[in-house]
Structures are given as C-alpha cells and as structure tokens.
Amino acid sequence: MFLLAKSGQGFRYPKVRPSYLHVSAGICVAAIMLFIYFPLYPILNESALISVTIFNFLFIFLLFPLEGPLFRKVYLLVAGNIVGLAWHFIKSSFGATSVFYLGADTLKIITVIIGPIIDLVWIVSVWSLGLSMLASTKRRNEGDGGRKN
Numbered sequence: 001m002f003l004l005a006k007s008g009q010g011f012r013y014p015k016v017r018p019s020y021l022h023v024s025a026g027i028c029v030a031a032i033m034l035f036i037y038f039p040l041y042p043i044l045n046e047s048a049l050i051s052v053t054i055f056n057f058l059f060i061f062l063l064f065p066l067e068g069p070l071f072r073k074v075y076l077l078v079a080g081n082i083v084g085l086a087w088h089f090i091k092s093s094f095g096a097t098s099v100f101y102l103g104a105d106t107l108k109i110i111t112v113i114i115g116p117i118i119d120l121v122w123i124v125s126v127w128s129l130g131l132s133m134l135a136s137t138k139r140r141n142e143g144d145g146g147r148k149n
Helices: 020-040 047-063 069-102 107-144
Strands: none
Touching: 020 047, 020 069, 047 069, 047 107, 069 107
C-alpha cells in the first residue's frame, strides 16, 4: 500500500470529462474546410490535402476534447489549415526551384523523402502552439479566481 501523505489523506484528481460537443463541432468545421479545398484540387496536390487532413484529424481528436473556449479551438484549427496551405505553396516553390537548378530527380527526393518530414514540422509546430494557447487560457481563468470572461 502506498503512503501518499502523512495525514492520511490521498491525492484526488478532478474529474474532467472530454467535451464531445467541441469534438463534433471541430469535425463539422474540418469537413466544411475540406469541401472548400476539393474544388481547389488543380492548385493543390494530393500531398497538401493529405497533410491538412492528417493535421485536422490530430488537432480535432487531441485538442478539442480539452478544456477551453470553442471559438479559440475553431480559430486555431482554421489558422492551422491556412498555415498548412501556405506551407504547401512554399514547399512547391522549393520543389520548382530544385527542379530548375538541380534537375528533375531532386523533385522525387523532395516529394518522397523530405516532404513528410517538412509536413511534420508545421503540423507539430501548429499543434503545440494551439496546446500552449489553450493552457494559457486555463491559467488565466484560474488566476481570475475562476471567473468566466
């Protein structure tokens, strides 16, 4: 048996339930954004749609169940998608530049090997930024004595 405290009282964790309403709202927002992206398919390629879809999946199921305002979560999801699309255009310009200066074989290397690593950089960065923004909201609310803004 573990001795938790000298006075005999144990440590209790507050029961926090995931917000399934926030998760369902996030799924709806992500579906709307993907329906907006599919007509842009001639501009976007498969790797952009796949990386944005993976980001949406991870972001919704890892961040939306946490405590925090729904508006901030949706804002971070939309901002993350915009960053992902901008990242795709930057990656495409690097690919075009490498084809021009180094040859067509380098595009295959960039697409197959370096592409997922580059996508992982923006996905993890935006996800961690969103996590820290939700934590700062919780800390700010606790500092106000639990008052809601």
